[in-house]
Amino acid sequence: MPTVGSGSAVRLRHPRLRHPRLRRPRLTGRTMAVAAMALFLAIILASPFQTYLNRRASVANSERRQRQLAAEVARLRQQAALWDDPAYLERQARVRLQYIRPGDTLYTVLNAQGQPMTAEPAPSGQRVVRAAHPPSWNSTLWTSVRDASK
Numbered sequence: 001m002p003t004v005g006s007g008s009a010v011r012l013r014h015p016r017l018r019h020p021r022l023r024r025p026r027l028t029g030r031t032m033a034v035a036a037m038a039l040f041l042a043i044i045l046a047s048p049f050q051t052y053l054n055r056r057a058s059v060a061n062s063e064r065r066q067r068q069l070a071a072e073v074a075r076l077r078q079q080a081a082l083w084d085d086p087a088y089l090e091r092q093a094r095v096r097l098q099y100i101r102p103g104d105t106l107y108t109v110l111n112a113q114g115q116p117m118t119a120e121p122a123p124s125g126q127r128v129v130r131a132a133h134p135p136s137w138n139s140t141l142w143t144s145v146r147d148a149s150k
Helices: 029-083 086-096 137-148
Strands: none
Touching: 029 086
């Protein structure tokens, strides 16, 4: 439908020009080849990447364990230095083994339940903690005598 005007050119209005149709992307051989290569690379690189991540996690765990062990070694060295001190050694013998000096009298203070009360804090400011040691021979003997009388 041509329109004619004064001094104007003839313009044709075509219905397809008003609403241009969008082109759908077509799957070409080149696109398929690029997609296949990308998939191939992803499959090939997945295993080394997983190995890399596993090794990295293993190294991080090893470093964390090494720090823990270094702290443990420092703590054990400090404890070994304490055992070199004669005063500490004497204190431990008195508390753990209930040793006394000649002429001293040993008293064991019991609480309301009949259990020995905890030791006084050590003079150095550290508290003597009973480790998971077997009971002393005299407490074992007393327990066996008490149980035999029942």
